[in-house]
Structure formats: structure tokens, C-alpha cells
Amino acid sequence: MKEERKRKPLSLSRRAFLKSTAALGAAATVAGGHGHLLRQDRALADSGKEAQIIPTWCHGCAASALNCAVLCHVVDGKLVRIEGNPEAGNRGVRGSTSLCAKAHTAIQYEYSPNRLTYPMKRTGEKGEGKFTRISWEEAMETIVSKLKEAKEKYGPESYCHMVSEFYPPRDQVARRFLNIYGSPNYSECALCHGPRYLAATCTIGFCSEAPDDWSASKLIVNWGSNCENSGVNQGGPNGLLDALANGVKMIDIRPMMDPMASKADEWVPIRPGTDCALALAILNVIIVENLYDFEFVSEWCHGFDKLAEHVEQYSPEWAAPITGIEAERIVQLARTMATTKPMVIKTGNGVGDQQNDGTSAMMAIVLIEAITGNLDVPGGNFGGYNMPTMIPTRSFFVETLLDRLPEDAYDKLLAPSYARDLQKLPNNVSPVGFHTPQSASYKVLKALLTGKPYVPRVLSAQQTSVLSQLRNPEQNAEALKKADFFFVMDQYGSPAVDYADIVLPACSLYEQSHNLGTKNGPDGTWVGIRNKAVEPLGESRSDWQFWLDLAVMMGYEEDFWGGEMDNCLREQLEPSGISLEELRESPRGIFVERTEPLPPKEYRRYAQLFAALPHGKVQCYNE
Numbered sequence: 001m002k003e004e005r006k007r008k009p010l011s012l013s014r015r016a017f018l019k020s021t022a023a024l025g026a027a028a029t030v031a032g033g034h035g036h037l038l039r040q041d042r043a044l045a046d047s048g049k050e051a052q053i054i055p056t057w058c059h060g061c062a063a064s065a066l067n068c069a070v071l072c073h074v075v076d077g078k079l080v081r082i083e084g085n086p087e088a089g090n091r092g093v094r095g096s097t098s099l100c101a102k103a104h105t106a107i108q109y110e111y112s113p114n115r116l117t118y119p120m121k122r123t124g125e126k127g128e129g130k131f132t133r134i135s136w137e138e139a140m141e142t143i144v145s146k147l148k149e150a151k152e153k154y155g156p157e158s159y160c161h162m163v164s165e166f167y168p169p170r171d172q173v174a175r176r177f178l179n180i181y182g183s184p185n186y187s188e189c190a191l192c193h194g195p196r197y198l199a200a201t202c203t204i205g206f207c208s209e210a211p212d213d214w215s216a217s218k219l220i221v222n223w224g225s226n227c228e229n230s231g232v233n234q235g236g237p238n239g240l241l242d243a244l245a246n247g248v249k250m251i252d253i254r255p256m257m258d259p260m261a262s263k264a265d266e267w268v269p270i271r272p273g274t275d276c277a278l279a280l281a282i283l284n285v286i287i288v289e290n291l292y293d294f295e296f297v298s299e300w301c302h303g304f305d306k307l308a309e310h311v312e313q314y315s316p317e318w319a320a321p322i323t324g325i326e327a328e329r330i331v332q333l334a335r336t337m338a339t340t341k342p343m344v345i346k347t348g349n350g351v352g353d354q355q356n357d358g359t360s361a362m363m364a365i366v367l368i369e370a371i372t373g374n375l376d377v378p379g380g381n382f383g384g385y386n387m388p389t390m391i392p393t394r395s396f397f398v399e400t401l402l403d404r405l406p407e408d409a410y411d412k413l414l415a416p417s418y419a420r421d422l423q424k425l426p427n428n429v430s431p432v433g434f435h436t437p438q439s440a441s442y443k444v445l446k447a448l449l450t451g452k453p454y455v456p457r458v459l460s461a462q463q464t465s466v467l468s469q470l471r472n473p474e475q476n477a478e479a480l481k482k483a484d485f486f487f488v489m490d491q492y493g494s495p496a497v498d499y500a501d502i503v504l505p506a507c508s509l510y511e512q513s514h515n516l517g518t519k520n521g522p523d524g525t526w527v528g529i530r531n532k533a534v535e536p537l538g539e540s541r542s543d544w545q546f547w548l549d550l551a552v553m554m555g556y557e558e559d560f561w562g563g564e565m566d567n568c569l570r571e572q573l574e575p576s577g578i579s580l581e582e583l584r585e586s587p588r589g590i591f592v593e594r595t596e597p598l599p600p601k602e603y604r605r606y607a608q609l610f611a612a613l614p615h616g617k618v619q620c621y622n623e
């Protein structure tokens with residue numbers, strides 16, 4: 001039972017403790033900056049006035065197809081409260097009202113004083129942050145004339161668009177614009193899930209951060225995942241808390257003692273950014289002490305001997321000063337992870353995406369999952385389950401018209417190796433965003449400085465701050481100064497905005513009704529449209545409508561639903577047989593019950609899961 005489990009003493013030095021409390025203090029200060037908004041909202045919420053309840057989708061993760069459905073409480077036209085919509089089946093459970101902290105605090109960023117509220121053009125030097133207000137018409141006409149000029153003078157590849165991460169379906173509309181315009185240079189900062197997904201997929205053929213049932217695990221290793229504040233849609237804290245209540249053991253590897261770590265059996269306070277060193281040392285112990293799964297390794301691992309040879313140098317003694325974790329503790333950790341079965345490792349952005357060597361860290365971590373025999377077993381890292389949908393839609397797959405991109409466009413990518421390698425992954429394995437040519441935003445900016453392979457001329461950034469999401473911010477600022485023309489569409493001001501020639505204010509997703517989403521669970525499928533909960537702040541407009549308006553002004557209206565978002569929504573709904581009008585008449589969404597029993601789950605599907613890998617086996621070694 002949970003009460004009987006013994007908590008291991010924490011090896012937290014005084015210095016580390018002071019550091020972590022300082023960080024908590026900083027976090028409190030940031031939150032305090034919005035305190036007046038919270039008080040104001042609470043006063044309105046407590047005013048006794050009846051709230052209007054408007055169902056829509058959470059804004060915390062950008063892709064609506066993955067979002068959680070919410071109910072917005074609106075008083076006097078102001079958003080005062082957000083709760084989960086129990087009818088939708090968030091996290092696969094109908095009746096659930098769970099949401100992440102990110103969702104609940106959306107009111108703070110909805111009314112942030114940093115919101116951009118009208119179009120502007122730069123009047124000062126680049127980076128100076130001096131702007132004057134202009135009309136939408138002037139802003140759009142300027143952008144159109146610069147895009148036309150760049151295409152004619154330098155070729156369509158000279159236009160590069162930057163986003164934070166590929167978020168379907170919004171970014172599929174943007175990608176569609178670039179395909180018609182003729183540029184392959186759609187680029188990402190890749191700060192959420194993409195790098196982690198890719199590293200895992202290239203090593204074990206798939207990316208899994210969860211078992212099929214948390215309570216079927218014997219050991220959960222939460223490694224770099226901010227699971228208490230995000231990811232409700234992926235099972236998030238609820239599944240982990242249920243598992244803990246059922247006596248499942250948990251180890252939490254994160255620099256700070258976050259709430260889940262305080263409930264774990266063991267917290268391993270690791271020095272930030274050193275996860276790869278720890279993973280290599282764990283591999284070292286598991287291999288040196290022969291704790292790996294011999295049968296799995298001999299049948300399904302390619303290059304295991306080379307891996308063993310390689311990790312010989314990464315002893316626990318080597319990793320201890322790097323990670324701040326004592327060598328003996330690393331040995332114990334490795335033994336526990338290798339011998340407690342089934343074990344699942346839940347990784348997060350903190351380990352695979354938002355650090356210098358996240359790709360290598362993720363590769364080493366999934367190799368631990370693999371050689372300990374925990375891939376695609378009940379309670380281990382599950383290979384996925386395709387639950388048939390009762391309401392087929394295209395809400396996740398807006399057609400990007402890739403066939404309209406000129407054949408030679410791949411040769412003009414600013415980050416060619418990245419995109420070419422991704423194209424080799426089969427569609428059922430690679431994430432949907434990777435099915436089109438992609439660049440990396442830092443390579444776009446680097447090309448501005450080096451002129452290699454050529455000089456980008458027009459840049460745009462949408463919902464991304466390239467000076468805070470990418471490495472080398474000072475160098476990137478210099479690069480932005482060199483762009484012939486740079487326009488930004490965002491909800492908030494950021495350091496990168498100061499370098500823009502034109503700034504467009506984006507409305508929040510609570511201020512528009514331009515997409516829809518579904519929730520598919522064991523009971524059935526639910527589809528709901530995004531309903532506008534509050535009016536757009538100032539002159540802000542929807543990111544979706546921006547692309548349609550721009551396309552019309554460029555003469556592409558035939559490929560952009562005649563500039564009408566409703567037509568785009570109709571296309572997404574078309575396979576479902578539900579009309580847009582029907583969906584709008586059911587603002588709380590439409591649920592279709594499952595009529596057939598679900599197919600049974602299958603495990604140990606190694607031939608299928610590893611099929612896309614070069615040897616049909618786990619890549620312990622890359623030639």
C-alpha cells in the first residue's frame with residue numbers, strides 16, 4: 001500500500017536548495033504581476049450576475065484536435081472562469097472536468113497588458129521598439145507588395161515563415177499558403193515535442209510517453225515532464241495520481257521538487273540540462289551488470305555490442321559531478337529501473353526539447369526503455385492503439401496542397417538534411433507536421449548572416465518569439481536586422497516584435513470561432529466547434545482569417561475557400577456527414593455513441609513498430 005512505502009532521503013545540498021527556492025520566488029513574482037487581474041476577475045465572478053456559459057476549446061496546447069474542451073463563464077462580456085466540458089470526454093473520460101493549470105490561468109493571458117491590439121509599422125531603428133499605429137488595410141497591402149516583390153526579384157524560396165511548433169490545423173493553412181506561393185521554407189523553433197518525437201522515432205520506431213494503463217505499471221519514472229501543469233489531454237496528472245493511489249512506485253527526475261515529485265517515492269534532483277549524462281550512466285550500469293533483457297536485445301536490437309562499447313566510458317563516477325547525483329545513487333537508480341517490471345518512462349519537454357542535447361538525451365532514454373524489455377508491454381511504454389472514430393473529420397488534416405509546390409523546392413530548403421531525412425519516415429510513423437518540407441528557424445536566421453545557401457529576403461513569424469525560443473538570441477537579433485522585410489503576427493509583444501517592419505495583432509482562440517475538434521474515447525466520439533466566448537481585444541484578428549485574407553489579396557482565393565472560413569470548416573466536417581449549421585445549432589457539441597466493441601489491445605508488435613528502422617530493429621547504434 002502507498003502508506004507503507006518508504007521515502008528515500010533526498011540528497012539535496014544547501015546550495016541546490018537555495019537555488020530552487022530562489023526559482024520559486026521568481027515564479028511567484030511573475031504570477032504576482034497579474035494579481036490585479038485575478039482579483040478583478042474574481043470580483044466580477046462573485047458579483048452575483050449570471051454567467052453566460054460558452055463551450056469552446058482550451059488554448060493551452062495549440063492544436064485543437066488535441067485540445068481539451070472547456071466551458072467559458074462570461075460575465076458582462078468578460079471571461080471570468082474556465083472549466084472542463086464534461087460532455088466532451090477530455091482525457092478519454094466522459095464526465096471529466098479536469099484541466100491543466102495552463103487552462104485555468106488562461107484568463108491572465110487573455111487580459112495580459114502585453115496584448116497587441118492594433119496593427120503597427122516600425123518608425124524607429126530595428127530593435128528600438130518604436131512603432132506607429134496603422135490600419136489593417138495598410139498593413140496587409142504592405143505585406144502583399146513585399147511578398148510579390150520578393151518572389152519576382154529573388155524567387156519564392158526567399159520568403160520564410162517561422163512558427164514555434166507545427167500546430168495543425170492552423171499551420172496547415174499557413175503551409176498551404178507557402179506551397180501555393182512556392183516556398184519550401186516553413187520553419188519551426190521546435191520547442192515542444194517535435195525533437196523528442198523525432199529522436200525516439202529514429203531509435204525505437206515510435207514515441208511513447210505512457211503505458212496503456214498507468215496502474216498496470218510497477219514503476220513510473222517521470223523524467224523532465226511538467227506533468228502536474230500540462231498534458232491533461234495525454235492522461236496527465238490524473239493517471240499518475242490514480243497509479244500512485246494503487247501502490248505503483250514512482251521516481252521523479254527533475255531539478256525542482258514539483259508537486260508530483262513531492263508525492264513520488266523518490267525524487268532525483270538533477271542539474272538542469274544534464275539528463276543525457278544520467279541516461280548514459282544508467283545504460284552503463286545496466287549493461288555492465290548484465291541487467292538488460294537478453295531475449296529482447298538478441299532478437300530486436302541492432303548494434304547492441306557497439307552501444308555497450310560506447311557507454312563503457314560513461315560510468316556513474318563520470319556522470320556524478322556533471323549531474324549532481326552521487327555515483328552510488330545512479331547505480332541504485334539503474335538497478336531499480338532495470339529490475340522493476342513493467343517500468344514506463346514518461347518524458348517531457350524538459351528532457352527532450354528544451355535543452356542543448358535533448359536529442360541525444362531522448363535517444364539514450366528510449367534505449368533504457370528498450371534494453372530493459374519495457375517497449376510495448378502492458379504497463380510499459382505502449383506502442384499505441386488506434387481507436388476507431390465514430391465521427392470522421394478532417395479537423396487534424398487540412399489539405400496543404402503539397403503537390404502545388406514546385407518539384408525543385410526541396411533543393412532550396414534552408415535546412416535540407418533535416419527535411420530530407422524526415423521524408424523517409426512513413427506517414428503512419430512521422431508526425432503529421434513532418435509530411436511537408438520543413439526548415440529550422442535558427443537555420444533561416446543563420447542564412448541571413450552567412451548568405452548560405454542563399455539570402456532569405458522576407459521573413460514572417462506567427463505566434464513565436466524567435467529571440468526567446470531559439471539558441472543564440474544576440475546573433476538572431478543581428479540576423480533580424482538584416483532581413484529586407486519582417487512581419488509578425490502575435491497576441492503579445494516580445495523582443496522579436498521590436499525588429500518587425502509590420503506587426504499584426506492576433507486574437508486569442510477565445511475570441512474566434514475558426515476551428516473544430518473531436519474527442520474520441522471508449523464510449524464514443526464527440527465533435528464540437530470553437531465558439532467565440534468574448535470579443536477580440538482591440539483590432540486583433542484570427543490567425544486563420546489572416547491567411548485567407550492574404551491569399552485572396554495575392555490572387556489565391558480559389559485555393560483558399562474563396563476567403564471564407566466557413567467553407568474551410570465545411571471541408572473539415574465533410575467526412576462526418578454533419579453540417580456546419582447542425583454543429584452550430586449544437587454549441588455543446590454532438591456525441592455519437594460507440595456501437596461496436598473496441599478491438600482488443602495488442603502488445604509486443606515489434607516487427608510492425610520497428611519496420612521503418614533501417615534494420616527492422618531498435619537502433620542501438622547508427623552507422
Ligand code: SF4
Pocket residue numbers: 058059060061066067068098099100101102103229230231232233234
Ligand atoms: S492538456 Fe491542458 S493546456 Fe492542453 S488543451 Fe488540455 S487543459 Fe489545455
